[in-house]
Amino acid sequence: MANKLLSLENVSAHYVSQQGTRVVRAVDEVTLSLDAGETLGIVGESGSGKSTLALTILRLLPKAARIVGGRIMFEGEDLVDKPAAEMRRVRGKRIAMILQDPMASLNPLFTIGDQVGEPLRVHEGASRSSAWQRAIDLIKSVRIASPQTRVAQFPHEMSGGMRQRIVGAIGMSCEPRLLIADEPTTSLDLTIQAQYLDLLRELQRTHGLALIFITHNLGIVAKMCDQLAVMYAGRVVEQGPVSRVFSQPLHPYTKALLGSIPRMTEEREQLTAIDGQPPDLANLPAGCSFAARCPAAFARCQVEAPPDFTVEPGRSARCWLAAPTVHASIDQTIPLSRSAAS
Amino acid sequence: MKQFIVRRVGYSLLSLFLLSVTIFLFVRVTGDPTTLLVEPGASPEDIENMRHQFGLDQPLWVQYWLFATSFVTGDLGQSFYYRTPVLELYFQRLPNSLQLAAVAMVLSLLIGIPSGILAAVRVGGFWDSAGKTFSLLGLSLPQFWVGLVLILFFSVYLGWLPSSGSGGILHLLMPAFTLGWYFAAAHMRLTRSSMLEVLDSEYVKLARLKGLPEALVIGKHALKNALIPVITLAGINLVVMINVAVVVETVFAWPGIGRLLYEGITFRDFPVVQCVVVLGGSMIIVVNLLVDILYAYIDPRIRLES
Numbered sequence: 076m077a078n079k080l081l082s083l084e085n086v087s088a089h090y091v092s093q094q095g096t097r098v099v100r101a102v103d104e105v106t107l108s109l110d111a112g113e114t115l116g117i118v119g120e121s122g123s124g125k126s127t128l129a130l131t132i133l134r135l136l137p138k139a140a141r142i143v144g145g146r147i148m149f150e151g152e153d154l155v156d157k158p159a160a161e162m163r164r165v166r167g168k169r170i171a172m173i174l175q176d177p178m179a180s181l182n183p184l185f186t187i188g189d190q191v192g193e194p195l196r197v198h199e200g201a202s203r204s205s206a207w208q209r210a211i212d213l214i215k216s217v218r219i220a221s222p223q224t225r226v227a228q229f230p231h232e233m234s235g236g237m238r239q240r241i242v243g244a245i246g247m248s249c250e251p252r253l254l255i256a257d258e259p260t261t262s263l264d265l266t267i268q269a270q271y272l273d274l275l276r277e278l279q280r281t282h283g284l285a286l287i288f289i290t291h292n293l294g295i296v297a298k299m300c301d302q303l304a305v306m307y308a309g310r311v312v313e314q315g316p317v318s319r320v321f322s323q324p325l326h327p328y329t330k331a332l333l334g335s336i337p338r339m340t341e342e343r344e345q346l347t348a349i350d351g352q353p354p355d356l357a358n359l360p361a362g363c364s365f366a367a368r369c370p371a372a373f374a375r376c377q378v379e380a381p382p383d384f385t386v387e388p389g390r391s392a393r394c395w396l397a398a399p400t401v402h403a404s405i406d407q408t409i410p411l412s413r414s415a416a417s
Numbered sequence: 418m419k420q421f422i423v424r425r426v427g428y429s430l431l432s433l434f435l436l437s438v439t440i441f442l443f444v445r446v447t448g449d450p451t452t453l454l455v456e457p458g459a460s461p462e463d464i465e466n467m468r469h470q471f472g473l474d475q476p477l478w479v480q481y482w483l484f485a486t487s488f489v490t491g492d493l494g495q496s497f498y499y500r501t502p503v504l505e506l507y508f509q510r511l512p513n514s515l516q517l518a519a520v521a522m523v524l525s526l527l528i529g530i531p532s533g534i535l536a537a538v539r540v541g542g543f544w545d546s547a548g549k550t551f552s553l554l555g556l557s558l559p560q561f562w563v564g565l566v567l568i569l570f571f572s573v574y575l576g577w578l579p580s581s582g583s584g585g586i587l588h589l590l591m592p593a594f595t596l597g598w599y600f601a602a603a604h605m606r607l608t609r610s611s612m613l614e615v616l617d618s619e620y621v622k623l624a625r626l627k628g629l630p631e632a633l634v635i636g637k638h639a640l641k642n643a644l645i646p647v648i649t650l651a652g653i654n655l656v657v658m659i660n661v662a663v664v665v666e667t668v669f670a671w672p673g674i675g676r677l678l679y680e681g682i683t684f685r686d687f688p689v690v691q692c693v694v695v696l697g698g699s700m701i702i703v704v705n706l707l708v709d710i711l712y713a714y715i716d717p718r719i720r721l722e723s
Contacts, residue, residue, distance in 0.1 A: 135625055167628030174626070179619035184641050184716065194627045245627065 079148070080285050081132070081253060082108035086145030086155075088131040093139075099356045101127040101140060103309040106383060109302070111252065114279065114286040116296035116317065118332065119306030122353060125289045128306070129255045132287075133170060134162050150252065168198040171246035175258040177239035181230035187214065187241055188226035194248045213244040217274060236267035240274065247278055254279075255287045260295070272299060293336055297321065302389075305329050308353050308364040311383075315390030325392040327371045363394070371396060418713070425709055429702045436698040437488070440691055441481050449473075450497050450685035471497060471687075484691065493695075494688035496681075503692040506677060513583055514673030517666070518658035520589050521597035526651060528601040530644075533608025537616060537643075538635060548605055555602030564595045564668035581670035592669040596662050600654050607650055612643040645716060652708040653701065660697035 083105055090099040102124045109115045117125050130136050132147055134154060147154040149170065154162065166172075171194075174180040181190060191213050192206030201209065207226065214222035217240040230238055239259060246254050256275065260268040272295065279286050288299055296303055296317060303321075304314040305328065313326040324330045331349045351368040354360055360367065366376040375395055384398050385391045451467045468474045472483060487494065493503045536548035571591060572580035579588050615621060616639055624638040625631075659674070666675035674693055681689030 133626065135622070163628050163630065165628070166626055172626045174619055174623055176619055180623045182620040182624070182638050182642070185638075193624075193629065197627070197629055197633070242623070245623070 079108045080111040080113075080150065082148045083132070084146045084148070086128075086131060086147060087143045088127055088136060088140055089143050090137075090140045097357050100309045100359060101356060102131055104383075105145070105309075105311050107304055107311060107314065109253070109285050109287065111285055112279070112283045113302060114288060114300045115302040115304060116288045116290060116300035117304050117306060118291055118293060118296060120291060120353065122356075123306040124309040124356075125306055126257055127309075129172060129257055129287065129289060132255065133166055133172060134159075135166070164198065167194040167251070168249045169251050170253045170255065171249070171251040172255040173239075173242050173246050173257065173259045175261050177235050177242055177262065180242055181238055183230055186227055186229060187233075190230075191226075191241065191244050191248060194245065198249050209248070210244075213248055214241070216247070216278070217241070217244045236263055236271065239263060239271060243271075243274065243278070247282065250282055251284060253285045253287065255289070257289045258291070260292075261290075275299070293332065305332065308359065309356055310364065310393060312365065312394065313392040315386075319390055325386060325390075325397045326365075326394045327369045327396070328365050329392075331370075421713065422710060425706050429706050432702050433695075433699060436702075437485065437691075437695050438481070440694045440698075441484060442477075444685075444687050444690045445477070447682070447685055450687060453685055454497060488695070493692040496686055496689050498680075498684045498686045498689075503688045506689065507674060507692055507696065510672055510674045510677045513671060514659045514662060514666075514675065517589065517592055517596065517662060517671060517673055518655060520593035521600065521658055522651065522655050524593055524597035525600035525604050525654075528597075529604025530608050530647065532601075533605040533647075534612055534635070534640065534643075536605070536609045537612035540613060545609075548609065552602035552605045555598040558598075560595055560599065560664045561668050563598065564591065564665060567591045567595060568668075583672055588669075588671075592662075592665050592671050595668070596658060596665045600658060603654065604647060604651060608643065608647050611646050612639060615639045615643045618642075645712065649708050649712060652704055652711070656697075656700045656704045659700065660693075 086102060086105045087100070088102040090101055091097070105124075105128060107115070117128065119125050127136070127140070131142060132149075132154070134142070134157075136142070142155055145155065149165070154165065157165070181187075188207050188210040191210035192201070192203075195201040195206045195209055196203070211222045211226050214225055219225055219237055219240055225233070225237075230241075233241070239262075243259075246256075254275075259275070260271050263271060275286065276299065278284070286299075288295070290296060300317050302314065303317045304311045305320070305326065306312065307328050313320060313324065313329045320329060321333065324333055328349075335348060349368055354364050354367065360377075361380075362375070362377040363369070363372070363380050366372045369376065373395070381393050381395045381398070383391050383393050386397055391397075449468075451464050451471070451473070455464055455467060465474070472480060475483075484494070491504075493507075495501065496503050496506060499506060532544075532548045532551070536545040539545055567578075568580045568591065571578040578591055582588060616635075621634060621639050624634045629638075661675070662671070662673060663675035663679050665671065666673045667679055670676075674697070677689065678693040680686070681693060
């Protein structure tokens with residue numbers, strides 16, 4: 076664990092209502108890790124806690140939410156109890172993030188150069204003119220033509236694809252070690268998407284940065300990522316190397332997700348939709364949160380939530396089916412199966 | 418930009434025409450001015466003479482035509498009561514109204530914008546509640562009552578400020594605060610709500626993700642966007658303040674155009690009422706036009722869309 080760039084240990088972030096009566100477990104007991112230069116894909120349906128997890132890492136949760144437990148180790152430091160002023164110097168400098176809506180994430184009243192150069196001025200104390208010069212270089216590095224003119228323009232003078240490149244340039248401006256991209260291509264059309272993904276990969280390679288890619292597009296995961304974490308109802312239900320998870324999914328939810336992608340290879344194929352709705356995060360069932368929708372659920376799933384079973388190094392799943400020996404484990408208590416897992 | 422301005426000017430002229438027709442008809446609904454102006458016991462012939470002298474015996478459309486054509490040449494007629502050109506009366510009083518409105522505006526912005534920002538940044542906290550109370554009182558307390566209470570405290574009990582009339586800065590304080598409180602409340606509420614909306618935007622989120630200090634996030638990224646509607650409102654309100662201080666000017670005996678309008682209505686002095694209302698309306702229309710243009714200048718998106 077020591078040489079990991081980022082490792083999350085049992086991180087939970089909950090929304091608590093003003094009276095304290097309603098607790099929404101948006102991110103629950105998440106354990107993840109990422110090496111320098113590696114790409115981790117996080118997939119899951121809307122509301123599964125992907126974006127909240129990203130904001131948890133950056134400690135920029137909305138006011139109603141807070142981190143209630145766990146450690147977020149980044150380059151050997153725990154971000155959870157870092158003072159606010161020091162945390163601010165991590166954002167944009169060591170960990171950057173790209174938001175999903177390029178049309179809304181640039182300030183309409185300031186020039187591109189101002190907005191791209193801003194992190195340099197704040198984190199590196201660059202002067203106005205040197206920040207402007209470096210903004211031009213950054214705009215060029217995200218392959219936007221005529222950066223000299225573009226730098227003085229306003230966001231509304233650019234297309235969605237260009238704006239998202241600008242947001243990428245802002246993310247790269249201080250050469251962070253980790254870039255979190257929250258569905259960065261969702262609002263772009265397909266050809267622009269492909270170009271943007273290529274660009275991200277190229278930037279990643281040249282700067283050796285680690286990437287967390289939040290998406291609900293498994294095709295993008297296959298193309299971009301080394302590691303995959305599948306989130307469901309605030310928890311990571313399965314994780315491991317992308318190729319292993321794709322070829323041999325352990326969790327029925329992962330299987331269902333993979334079954335819901337249309338393939339071009341076969342003539343006709345039944346796409347599987349997952350019946351039912353994700354559970355209410357303020358009122359989670361006693362057992363496994365996927366049990367109600369799970370085709371493979373059995374009695375134990377309804378009463379007892381499965382722990383995170385490590386199946387092989389770097390690969391784990393929160394499912395009783397992934398327990399070392401399914402039948403033996405039915406009688407085991409959770410602490411025992413945890414020790415078996417570790 | 419040129420086409421944008423031309424179109425806006427066209428709309429403005431149309432508004433001015435509708436306003437002049439409306440006030441022209443409304444003021445004539447109040448009754449016959451001659452009955453207030455003739456001496457007691459005047460004969461019907463005397464009254465008829467006076468009506469003829471003022472042109473009130475002609476058909477309405479003729480009267481309007483005369484009013485409109487002379488208005489275009491800059492002549493607004495003579496006061497029935499004072500028998501002097503109404504413009505003269507108007508420009509005697511206007512500087513006082515301008516002075517009052519300017520001080521009231523400065524007060525309202527100095528109070529409204531910072532307290533609006535504070536309320537939005539500390540939403541749900543003490544300063545938010547304090548601001549809400551302040552603005553609720555400002556919007557709902559009648560100005561004549563606020564004025565009278567101020568006079569009671571600062572003039573009668575404490576003897577610090579003069580209760581009425583014009584003169585030095587001391588005379589201005591109470592009327593300006595009475596007039597400005599309402600607008601401070603309006604400016605505060607708009608700053609707060611527009612700030613809250615902007616603070617929730619993606620670009621403010623990105624500004625925080627960049628690691629900018631909170632002062633820069635709020636003072637630069639949020640504030641400039643949030644102030645756009647406040648500038649619009651303040652620009653219009655300045656002119657509104659000049660023209661709606663009727664109650665405040667009456668309570669504090671402040672010799673502005675509000676008092677002139679009040680007197681004009683009391684005496685059915687049609688040219689005075691028409692003059693104050695049409696010139697006030699013109700001011701509001703012109704300022705709306707200027708604000709639109711200024712707005713287009715600040716916000717580059719509007720500049721290009723037109």
